Amino acid sequence: GDLDYLRDGREIYRRSFATIRAEARLERFAGPLERCVVRMIHACGMVDLADDVEASPGFAAAATAALRGGAAILCDTEMVAAGITRRRLPADNEVVCTLGDPRAAELARELATTRTAAAVELWRERIEGALVVVGNAPTALFQLLIRLEEGWPRPAAVIGVPVGFVGAAESKRALAARRHLVEFLVVHGRRGGSAIAAAAVNALASEEE
Amino acid sequence: GDLDYLRDGREIYRRSFATIRAEARLERFAGPLERCVVRMIHACGMVDLADDVEASPGFAAAATAALRGGAAILCDTEMVAAGITRRRLPADNEVVCTLGDPRAAELARELATTRTAAAVELWRERIEGALVVVGNAPTALFQLLIRLEEGWPRPAAVIGVPVGFVGAAESKRALAARRHLVEFLVVHGRRGGSAIAAAAVNALASEEE
Numbered sequence: 553g554d555l556d557y558l559r560d561g562r563e564i565y566r567r568s569f570a571t572i573r574a575e576a577r578l579e580r581f582a583g584p585l586e587r588c589v590v591r592m593i594h595a596c597g598m599v600d601l602a603d604d605v606e607a608s609p610g611f612a613a614a615a616t617a618a619l620r621g622g623a624a625i626l627c628d629t630e631m632v633a634a635g636i637t638r639r640r641l642p643a644d645n646e647v648v649c650t651l652g653d654p655r656a657a658e659l660a661r662e663l664a665t666t667r668t669a670a671a672v673e674l675w676r677e678r679i680e681g682a683l684v685v686v687g688n689a690p691t692a693l694f695q696l697l698i699r700l701e702e703g704w705p706r707p708a709a710v711i712g713v714p715v716g717f718v719g720a721a722e723s724k725r726a727l728a729a730r731r732h733l734v735e736f737l738v739v740h741g742r743r744g745g746s747a748i749a750a751a752a753v754n755a756l757a758s759e760e761e
Numbered sequence: 762g763d764l765d766y767l768r769d770g771r772e773i774y775r776r777s778f779a780t781i782r783a784e785a786r787l788e789r790f791a792g793p794l795e796r797c798v799v800r801m802i803h804a805c806g807m808v809d810l811a812d813d814v815e816a817s818p819g820f821a822a823a824a825t826a827a828l829r830g831g832a833a834i835l836c837d838t839e840m841v842a843a844g845i846t847r848r849r850l851p852a853d854n855e856v857v858c859t860l861g862d863p864r865a866a867e868l869a870r871e872l873a874t875t876r877t878a879a880a881v882e883l884w885r886e887r888i889e890g891a892l893v894v895v896g897n898a899p900t901a902l903f904q905l906l907i908r909l910e911e912g913w914p915r916p917a918a919v920i921g922v923p924v925g926f927v928g929a930a931e932s933k934r935a936l937a938a939r940r941h942l943v944e945f946l947v948v949h950g951r952r953g954g955s956a957i958a959a960a961a962v963n964a965l966a967s968e969e970e
Contacts, residue, residue: 554935555910557903557928559874564900568926596805597924597951631956634843665768691773694766701764715806715956717777719766726763742806745956747840747924 568594569761575599584612588737588755592713595751596743606728607737611709614735615683615756618708624648624682625753626675626707628668628714632687635750640758645683650674669695680705683756686712687749690719697726700733709735711752713744720744777803778970784808793821797946797964801922804960805952815937816946820918823944824892824965827917833857833891834962835884835916837877837923841896844959849967854892859883878904889914892965895921896958899928906935909942918944920961922953929953 558564572590576599581589585607593601619625622643627633633649641647650656650671659670668689675684676699684707686693693712700706712727714720724738737752767773781799785808790798794816802810828834831852836842842858850856859865859880868879877898884893885908893916895902902921909915921936923929933947946961 554931554938555903555907557900557932559872559878559900561875561900564875564927571926594925596954597926597929630843631840631959634839635955663768666770666773669768691766691768691770694764698764716803717780717806718773720806722763723766729763745805745954746844747954747956750840 565761572599576602578602581605584616584756584759585737587759587761588612588752590761591751591755592739592748595747596745598743601739601743601748604740604743605737606740608731608735611735611737612756615709615711615737618681618683619643619645619757621681623708624678626650626678626682626684627749628671628686628692629688629746631746632685632749632753635746635754637754637757640754640760642757645757648675648678665695666691668692672696672699676704679707682707683753684710685749685753686710686714687744687746688714690714690716690723693723693727694719697723697730697733700730706734709737711749712736712738713749713752715742715744717742774970781808785811787811790814793825793965793968794946796968796970797821797961799970800960800964801948801957804956805954807952810948810952810957813949813952814946815949817940817944820944820946821965824918824920824946827890827892828852828854828966830890832917833887835859835887835891835893836958837880837895837901838897838955840955841894841958844896844955844963846963846966849963849969851966854966857884857887874904875900877901881905881908885913888916891916892962893919894958894962895919895923896953896955897923899923899925899932902932902936903928906932906939906942909939915943918946920958921945921947922958922961924953925951 656671660667669691672695865880869876878900881904
């Protein structure tokens with residue numbers, strides 16, 4: 553009947569990734585970046601996501617080296633943090649989300665900005681060499697870029713995939729225009745989100761599919 | 762410059778929802794279901810998601826009444842649970858994810874199925890009148906439907922938006938074919954995911970936009 557389903561998790565993954573590789577335009581990507589794009593597509597169910605992906609040439613190497621070296625992973629929301637599969641991380645890397653920190657609400661009032669943007673302020677001491685993951689909030693990505701231009705220490709790489717209708721596309725264009733500042737991965741346009749963000753981290757963390 | 766950004770969270774929400782209502786085909790939806798679809802679109806950045814949404818006629822009323830009555834929210838993954846905004850919940854509703862329960866791994870071996878499907882087995886005692894949210898795993902939705910057909914107590918409603926390339930579309934068709942069993946909301950096709958699932962819950966939980 554229509555409730556008979558494939559129960560073998562590994563086989564489900566194998567068929568999923570085979571379908572993605574058969575349907576998506578992946579010619580622009582190789583190695584860890586290709587695996588990254590495949591897993592991002594897997595997380596959202598849309599093979600044409602590949603067409604909106606842009607990464608700096610050194611992104612994948614910088615991000616994987618940082619993870620292997622034990623870099624912290626700074627996430628804009630708890631949903632991104634929840635989506636990162638801890639057992640895939642190569643160095644038991646710390647996964648950090650400062651959005652719930654009481655100081656973020658206070659800073660938001662002081663700086664007259666959103667709480668997600670204010671939470672970025674609390675990354676200051678941990679950002680050097682970290683992997684930054686913005687999966688939801690355009691305002692967090694804008695705030696990060698402002699601080700990097702002001703001379704903050706540099707993260708190893710930034711995954712910038714905020715989603716939505718106000719500032720998402722603009723913040724990702726702004727990141728992609730700053731390859732002199734930082735290695736980056738973006739999904740241009742309105743699409744993005746925590747699942748795509750976490751999938752990118754999970755792909756970079758381990759070669760296992 | 763290109764880093765000037767809108768910093769007023771309420772105004773960002775207002776403009777986002779106005780854009781969605783201007784662009785999406787929402788004529789099929791009204792009241793709490795319309796708010797639900799708007800928020801699902803907000804979570805993924807795609808206004809055409811509306812075209813793939815199907816809900817049973819009693820879905821929104823059943824889901825909102827259940828939440829107000831203190832129903833538990835049963836989630837297939839931690840990412841869905843992390844996306845539910847606790848302060849929007851009308852009755853401090855319990856948010857439950859059994860995927861990390863050690864018994865889920867054991868049951869997966871016994872039943873020769875995925876861990877997400879096995880985790881559904883642990884919903885048995887809490888499912889009556891609950892709001893069920895499947896945001897990731899088609900196998901969890903299949904397993905749930907099998908148990909409901911076998912006579913399990915009925916949840917108040919099921920949000921079925923698993924994502925992906927193997928079983929996602931099929932499991933959602935199977936749910937929509939069972940309106941005699943349970944009130945439902947689905948996004949047909951491959952699209953779905955934890956952000957869309959959590960957004961649907963957040964919309965049903967409170968009228969505040």
